[in-house]
Amino acid sequence: MRIFQNSGLYPAYRHRLEALRKHQRGYAEWMSAFLADRYGTAHYLQPVLQGAANAFFTNGDDESAQRLWAKEQGLPNGQSLEAILLAQIEHHRTEIFYNLDPMRYGSDFVRKLPGSVRLSFAWRAAPSPGADFSAYDLVLCNFPSILKSYADRGWRARYFSPAHDPAMDRFAMQSERPVDVVFVGGYSRHHSRRAALLEAVADLAGDFELRFHLDNSRMTRLAESPLGLLLPVKQHRRPRSIQSLALDPVFGLDLYAALGSAKIVLNGAIDMAGNDRGNMRCFEALGCGALMLSDAGNYPKGMCDGESMVTYSSPAEAVRHIRALLGDPLRLKRIADSGHHMVATAYSKAEQWKAFVQLAAAA
Template sequence: MDAGKGIVAMRLFQNCGLTPSYVTHLNRLTPSGMTFAERHQAFLDDRFGALHFLKPVMDKDEAAFLACGNDERMQRLWARENGLPDKSSLEQILLAQIEHHRTEILYNLDPVRFPSSFVRTLPGCVRKTLCWRAAPSGQADLTAYGAVLGNFPSILESWRKKGCGAEWFAPAIDPVMNAYGHGERPIDVLFVGGYSRHHSARAKVLEHIAVLAHKLQIVYCLDASRLTRLAESYIGRLLPLQKHRRPPAIAKIARPPVFGRQLYELIGQSKIVLNGAIDMAGPDRGNMRCFEAIGCGALLLSDEGNYPTGLRDEETMLTYESAESCVRQIERCLSNWGNVQGIAEDGRRLIGDDYSKDRQWSLFQAIVARL
């Protein structure tokens, strides 16, 4: 039996972390009274984070399992249904799930919450451990993982300097994206993402584009930080929090965040999807929004930097170097949409091939075989 087939036969356990805003969204999708299986299935159907989920999970392979380790409601449903004490911690529940599943390969998408101290408590059935981390993580200790995966080379190198094994890996296009973006695209520019003190460069670009809202259809779906929400509240306006408030041009058009299939639908209605790295990302680029935009057929317009293979300026996407150049790119694209639309179409075709779930899974197997 070759290494690839042997790995496929192993029992794979993925753990993901949900953002607070997404948990609120999932709670709206799943009323109280649901079973663990019902909430779990609703989450999978919604596709949040699906670009990171490996093929056996997506295919519902009986040897694969996906947990949402920080989703209190879902995890406690599993705990009650499997006889765990009500006072069990989320870490204890996750460990129980891994043991119940008889996991051999653990792939953790939330390693800062479950770092080396968690890995050292894993049951003996777990043979290999990997995690995904493509962002600076302070003093987080991930050295107990067999490999830290990510698609930002500079951040991978920083993990190596901390004593971690590190391997290049990437998101993959969600196959259901093929169903989106084949009709009219009434939205000229879409931005979906966070807005906080870590986004100063991004905020400048967003403000420049927002002033075009009087003549273009611009949609911003912003997940504002808790401090920004406080600063913009009635009470917050009485406090010295001016620097945390969004500029009027942005606040005027801001909508609540969207997730999962709602995000796919919105991208599918947009000509241009605007993207910008967070201030801590360094020179590397290729966050999940890049793959979501291209996968749903929109034209990705993102800031200059070092992108993964296949994401090429003027071929599968467009880039900008400043807020002013971003405005110029948008005006150029919309005045010549018939000419630049082909870039979006080429991006969807080429990136869909290069970053398919099959290729992602093959690369994962190769990495595991080397551990």
């Protein structure tokens, strides 16, 4: 089974990636540096992470790396990123194409795949108005309501889950966790529930060590700039209590280090997520050995309130849980350890790969 996995880069991560591969030479070294940083690894299949000869991985929107590959292969200059990705798939003699970036490479792209490809899978775990995934053999995610929306459109959709990255285990074993509560995520006017949560938790700053690693929207950055103070964009500014705690966003191994330094990782679904839960941060928080405090909803199997994690129904309840948990370190550690054991076993890379192989056999 020859697997080709394509992904995409979050804009704020690109600067870090450029620094990581500054002294690397060649496409293979560039991709090795990327994979070693563990960015997005919850979604990468076991053969990719093991460097298996039958597996190929790329980020199809990484123009620098893609053009470097094209140059090494002797492709003519000026090829589009789509043409380069198709050339990679043909060169690899791919049998199963698994795409984590179907909004960029949708059905039109799938219809151009070379003849060696017998199955095409897409991962998409967010509402996708206007998207066309009909040419894919399967559309995968771990949000049941989104899978139903795909099935209602006539697409073949199946449940598939992110997995635990074994590289997290060394962070989970850290006995010293100097940060009481950490939050890592985006912040914009589209995150109204998240903003209310962070504002409530920020009031604990006088009693506990809090760290908010926020990736702000362009409008938020503008609203908080000197120019923005003169413009009618007040609604995009963060409250001062949040601004005072805000740190730069973290990615890759820096993200693991931030989660591994915390006793509690605060998580919250974005407003468009409905009642389904199970975003990648769940797997990262539990995987790095912190107690995950997250909003109530329908979680994947094994993520149970009071056993492997703790849920809240309101910002005020989240604050009460934080005070209670930090006041009972034995209970906090018991739940955190249970969460780590659960995700490392039930959602291991081996289990993820086994599920993928089963999907491919049944497709």
